[in-house]
Amino acid sequence: MPRAEPLRAFARRLWLILLAGAPLFLAGPALAQPGPVLRAGWYASEPQQYQRNGALTGLDIEMVQALARHAGHALRWTQHGYLPLLEDVAAGRMDLFTGIATTEARQQTYALSRPYRFDTNVLIMRRGEAAALRFTDAAGLAAHLQANGRFRLGVRAGYSYFDAALDQVIAQPPDPGQVRAADDDATNLRRLLAGEIDGFLAERLSVALAITELRLGQAVEEQAMRHRIPLHLAFSRATTPAATVAAFDEAILALRADGTLDQIAARFRFPLLLSKTLDSDWFRTLQVLGTLAAALAGTLAARLSGWSLFGAFVLAGVTAAAGGVLRDLLVGRFPIGIAQDPLFLKLIFGTVIFCWAVTHLWGLLRGRLILAFWVAQLAVAMRRRRIDRWLFDAADALGLAASTVLGVAVAFGMRAEPFWLWGPMLGTITGAGGGILRDVLRGGGNIPNLKTGFYGEVALIWALALSAYLMARKAEIELDEVIVVVVAAVIGAVLTRIAALALDWRPPRLG
Known part of the structure; x- marks a missing residue:
């Protein structure tokens, strides 16, 4: 019984502690509740603000939602037109407007936050014509318009570019008809290609989307001008306390410091930037070279294994296209890449026919005296030096490298998340998948590239390296840098594969 007393005393103290702390527990949920709900307006402008599968998303939407969570506020979104939304926020019928550039009049009308992101305006021209213009900023464009009355400029109707000199020239051009307004980027693109301007x-992200949707990447290009405009959140002075604006300013600083705003920008910016890269001449050249190399590797594999002409078509097609088809099926990308452009099937078939013709050239030239003698000598030299095997290895390495880069690019373009997983995975499948399936068809269960060959490992290593670099650079990467990085990855993968063959590298084994 004496031992029960300390237990009862402990229980009474615990009960008193719980009773004393009850008000704090009860108040806790109320303290955790967000601040007042802000009435935020949005207007359709992809990729900044748009609906996808019934859900509201976009660069501005994601950024402002992250800022609101950090500031302790909830948002209720309502769709408006651009100008009506400005009027409603000024009158207090709405609380928040996103993505607004500052002017003296707007500073008087709205309570503006500090800048949370930038718009970048660029000059879009017909491909091959941009290099003739040397200016790199809005003032340079204004001076060019003043000096060259024959240059016809397209602009967005009712839009200010927030540069005094440029806006002045647009409002009062030196020659009538020199500046022509349009309601959207698609109209300006059509006028540009028709020779009317x-x-x-245009805003860089919006026009990149329009160019991609209209498949005009081969027809137009950006001039070197980059005109950055800081964008703010505009709060209604009639309904929004100063403390709310201060909370959002603090959130902007915090989320910029921890990289959250950059991560959101990269998610929306890089796929559009990459889509322009995929439409460029140099990347198409890379695709063509990769397809030719892979098809040549498949054709030579068929020759080394003594397959028929039809079998050569099968192996060439599998090597060049199977990895990309598997990749597209895995991520639900339709139409499948190779089905979008018949050029690549033509390249595969053409490669097989060319190799078949060259292989049978000796038979056609047999008995043709001197020419036949030199062809025979060349054939002997080729066999002595095993040049057919060397050619197969070189072509296979180039196909592996180019396809790996394409796989990583598709992962970015599909906005596959998490990218650290999907980038290397799709790069490896696209790069090594065709070669592995080719060897499955050739060797049954004996597949050197899965046993002792350092093959898929090359694709994985360089897909990881390229993905890691793109993740590190995020929103800051530019088109010129993309070109350098992609070419470096292709060259690195080719050299790695050749080194693996020359030095007889072996991959890690399970046991």
Whole structure:
């Protein structure tokens, strides 16, 4: 019984502690509740603000939602037109407007936050014509318009570019008809290609989307001008306390410091930037070279194994296209890449026919005296030096490298998340998948590239390296840098594969 007393005393103290702390527990949920709900307006402008599968998303939407969570506020979104939304926020019928550039009049009308992101305006021109213009900023464009009355500029109707000199020239051009307004980027693109204008100003992300959707990447290009405009959140002075604006300013600083805003920007910016890269001439050249190399490797594999002409078509097609088809089926990318452009099937078939013709050239030239003698000597030299095997290895390495880069690019373009997983996975499948399936068809269960060959490992290593670099650079990467990085990855993968063959590298084994 004496031992029960300490237990009862402990229980009474615990009960008193719980009773004393009850008000704090009860108040806790109330303290955790967000601040007042802000009435935020949005207007359709992809990729900044748009609906996808019934859900509201976009660069501005994701950024402002992250800022609101950090500031302790909830948002109720309502769709508006651009100008009506400005009027409603000014009158207090709405609380928040996103993505607004500052002017003196707007500073008087709205309570503006500090800048949370930038718009970048560029000059879009017909491909091959941009290099003739040397300016790199809005003031340079204004001076060019003043000096060259024959240059016809397209702009967005009712839009200010927030540069005094440029806006002045647009409002009062030196020659009538020199500046022509349009309601959207698609109209300006059509006018540019029809020769009605010589260039037009556009927000970089929006015009990249329009160019991609209209498949005009081969027809137009960006001039070197980059005109950055800081964008703010505009709060209604009639309904929004100063403390709310201060909370959002603090959130902007915090999320910029921890990289959250950059991560959101990269998710929306890089796929559009990459889509322009995929439409460029140099990347198409890379695709063509990769397809030719892979098809040549498949054809030579068929020759080394003594397959028929039809079998050569099968192996060439599998090597060049199977990895990409598997990749597209895995991520639900339709139409499948190779089905979008018949050029690549033509390249595969053409490669097989060319190799078949060269292989049978000796038979056609047999008995043709001197020419036949030199062809015979060349054939002997080729066999002595095993040049057919060397050619197969070189072509296979180039196909592996180019396809790996394409796989990583598709992962970015599909916005596959998490990218650290999907980038290397799709790069490896696209790069090594065709070669592995080719060897499955050739060797049954004996597949050197899965046993002792350092093959898929090359694709994985360089897909990881390229993905890691793109993740590190995020929103800051530019088109010129993309070109350098992609070419470096292709060359690195080719050299790695050749080194693996020359030095007889072996991959890690399970046991």
